[in-house]
Amino acid sequence: MERKEIYKQLEEIFCDVLDLDEVSLTDATCADDIEEWDSLSHIQLVVSIEKAFGIKFTSQEIMKWKNVGEMVDSLQAKNV
Amino acid sequence: MHTFKELKKLARNESESSTAPLRVALVGDTATQLLATALRGTAVTRGMALDLFEAEYNQVERQLMDPTSELHTFGADYIVIFQSTHKLAERHALLPAAQQECVADERVTFIDTVCRDPQLEGRRIICMNYPEIDDAVFGSYAGQVPSSLTSQVRRLNYRLMELSRERDNLFVCDLAALQNKLGRDMMFAPNIYVSTEMVLSLDALPWVASRVMDVIGALCGRFKKCLILDLDNTVWGGVIGDDGLEGIQLGHGLGIGKAFTEFQMWVKKLRQRGIIVCVASKNTESVAKEPFERHPDMVLHLDDIAVFQANWETKVDNIRTIQSILNIGFDSMVFLDDNPFERNMVREHIADITVPELPADPGNYLEYLYGLNLFETAAYSSADTDRTRQYQVEAQRVKLQRSFTSEGDFLQSLGMTSTVEGFTRFNTPRVAQLSQRSNQFNLRTVRYTEADITELAANPAVIDLSFTLQDKFGDNGLIAVVVMRRIDAGTLFIDTWLMSCRVLKRGMEDFTLNTIVERARQAGVKRIVGEYLPTAKNMMVEQHYPHLGFTPVAGAATAQYELLVDGYEPHLCHIQAKQP
Structure with a gap:
């Protein structure tokens, strides 16, 4: 899947889980940029992304991401 | 979920x-x-x-x-x-x-x-x-x-x-x-x-x-008390009116009959636990009852069913009839029916009733129902198992009542007696259970555990009363509880007055008040104060004290009422006191 396409899906998931009207994600977007993105909603994001793409993240992946770009890297590494 | x-x-x-x-x-x-x-x-x-x-x-x-x-x-x-x-x-x-x-x-x-x-x-x-x-x-x-x-x-x-x-x-x-x-x-x-x-x-x-x-x-008193069953394709496979006694699917061996037999075994266990099981079926009554009476593989029998409504009225009407006989809230009822149309109709007309979305395959009924955990409870006593019989008797009373034109004549014909006692080692579990279960006829909805009841019984400043009710049809058991506290030398405060709704409209309220006043007089008290604390469920007793002749206490922050002991004329009722 193209990065652009992954971003489109991620933006939908972020809106849905964090209850946002719209969100624009870039490689550099991180939790500090989105008020609703805290450690608790992060877990919800992880689980929703896993379900949407039909994959599982490893524990290391979940803990090491510093920004959305690295999340997308993980997804691409799983050949979504 | x-x-x-x-x-x-x-x-x-x-x-x-x-x-x-x-x-x-x-x-x-x-x-x-x-x-x-x-x-x-x-x-x-x-x-x-x-x-x-x-x-x-x-x-x-x-x-x-x-x-x-x-x-x-x-x-x-x-x-x-x-x-x-x-x-x-x-x-x-x-x-x-x-x-x-x-x-x-x-x-x-x-x-x-x-x-x-x-x-x-x-x-x-x-x-x-x-x-x-x-x-x-x-x-x-x-x-x-x-x-x-x-x-x-x-x-x-x-x-x-x-x-x-x-x-x-x-x-x-x-x-x-x-x-x-x-x-x-x-x-x-x-x-x-x-x-x-x-x-x-x-x-x-x-x-x-x-x-x-x-x-x-x-x-806190929110649990299911009653299970209402459809019959065709819920309790047995097939349609009794079309397939006949030999044609319906029931019993062990290969095939879907096993699913219905095991479903009935589950219902029977609930019945034995004290859940009131009723039937609401679109059928001719005699046809609907035939499997219960004659099919060798039926696990449920007529004496497991508290109220049997089989006729051509709507399910909604039949469930309302069942409710009027049992006198329990719709929110404590579960209705099981294989037909999605009937389920929706019941949901639409009876807001609080629970209507599980039974799976299409009867083989899945039980595992689905297990997952819902519908019948959580916080207490169990062996008296629970008699409940079905008490409601069957109530259905008979309703029939008899229709044959009397005057309510007084009907009540007189019942030959009611009541035993009044304080809280004892023997009745404590039942008193605590009533205190946990009663939502509608409960003036202040104070919940007491068994340990609390024991304490109340030992407290000299408390007058504790329990009431049973028997009549010619049978024994309702312990159905009302009163706790009064002496708040000053001349005043008793009614901390708790609750009653099981299955004995409504028998004059039990009047009998209870007569007893309360008599005890107050013996205790040398001049004045009795009652209070109504509203909950989502006890509207039925909002006017309880005024109806019984109490007058509002001026300036009280809550709905408080008082009654003077002197000059109280015992209310007319058709219940005789019986010695314990």
């Missing part, structure tokens, strides 16, 4: 409720914030107001044992203790082999200490039990090794069960049963656990919250 996401949204919209919120404390040895969110959301779905205190992470011991802790200060009515199998396994792993055998007993002793802590008196302890982790260290042989983790977890769960029988403030929330149903791989997500210290997956949270709220709901 709602999703966690839905519950989180609902939790945000916690609204002001007319009833006082339930004060609940949650304390766990793993991260519980999301469970707290799920509990809040679940409470909203059930119309329950919740005031939830979340203890800091991993402070089970400190919060419970330290009388100055935030949990103690908060003063919860319900304390939910969630200790994880993971932390237990960790402790188990770190101990020398010789001490591993004590892990379970050590935890049980801790819970017992909490239950007996005088500082926590009056609080209900809801303790999650331990879903098993099979660590495969011994394989299936683990049971032969008392120190194995498997042996210890099972011992712990069994001993918690035993402890809950001994301590009347302890209630186990059966997470182990939930894991049996959902499977460990659904309950637990290793990647989430590693990154967050949460031992429950997001998908499991709504189920766990639901089980916790089931227990709390049952403890």
Whole structure:
């Protein structure tokens, strides 16, 4: 899947889980940029992304991401 | 089941409720914030107001044992203790082999200490039990090794069960049963656990919250009392009117008949437990009754059914008729029907009734129903098993009443007697049970446990009264409770007046008041004060005191009424007092 396409899906998931009207994600977007993105909603994001793409993240992946770009890297590494 | 996401949204919209919120404390040895969110959301779905205190992470011991802790200060009515199998396994792993055998007993002793802590008196302890982790260290042989983790977890769960029988403030929330149903791989997500210290997956949270709220709901009087069954394709396979007695599917052996037989066995167990089982079926009555009377593979018989409504009226009308005979709230009723059209019609017309979405395949009925945990309870007594008979008798009374033109003549013809007694060792369980169960005819809805009742009986400043009611059709058992406290030399305050709704309209209120006044006079009291505290369910008694001739107390902050003992004329009623 193209990065652009992954971003489109991620933006939908972020809106849905964090209850946002719209969100624009870039490689550099991180939790500090989105008020609703805290450690608790992060877990919800992880689980929703896993379900949407039909994959599982490893524990290391979940803990090491510093920004959305690295999340997308993980997804691409799983050949979504 | 709602999703966690839905519950989180609902939790945000916690609204002001007319009833006082339930004060609940949650304390766990793993991260519980999301469970707290799920509990809040679940409470909203059930119309329950919740005031939830979340203890800091991993402070089970400190919060419970330290009388100055935030949990103690908060003063919860319900304390939910969630200790994880993971932390237990960790402790188990770190101990020398010789001490591993004590892990379970050590935890049980801790819970017992909490239950007996005088500082926590009056609080209900809801303790999650331990879903098993099979660590495969011994394989299936683990049971032969008392120190194995498997042996210890099972011992712990069994001993918690035993402890809950001994301590009347302890209630186990059966997470182990939930894991049996959902499977460990659904309950637990290793990647989430590693990154967050949460031992429950997001998908499991709504189920766990639901089980916790089931227990709390049952403890505060919200539980199911009645199961109403459709017949064709619900209780047996096929349509009795078309397929005939030989054609319907029932009984063991190959085929779908087995599913219906096992479903009936489950219903029978509920009936034996005290759930009132009724029938609402579109059928000719004699045709509908034939399998109950003559089919060799029927597990349910006519004497299991409290009210049998088989006719060509709508299900809605029949359920309303059943309700009028039983006199219990629609919210305590469950209706099972295989037909989606009938289910929707009942849901649409009777707002509070529970109508499960039975699966299309009858082979799935039971596993689906098990998962709903519809019949949570907080008490059980052997008298519960007689309940069906009492309601069958009530249905006969309703028939007789239709043959009288005057209500007085009808009541007179019943030949009613009542035994009035204080609280005794023998009636305490029933008095406590009524105090927990009565929602409608309950003036102040004060809930008393058995321990409370024993205390009231011993208190010289309290006048405690219990009432039974018998008539020519049978014995209703103990059906009314009054607790009065002397608040000054000349005044008695009615702390509790409650009555089972199945004896409404028999003049029991008048008989009770006559007794109250007589006792007040014996106690040398001049004035009796009653109070009505509104709840979502007790509107029926809003005018109870005025109807009985009490007058409003001027300037009282709540709805208080008084009655002067001098000059009271005993009310006319058709109930004779009987010596205990």
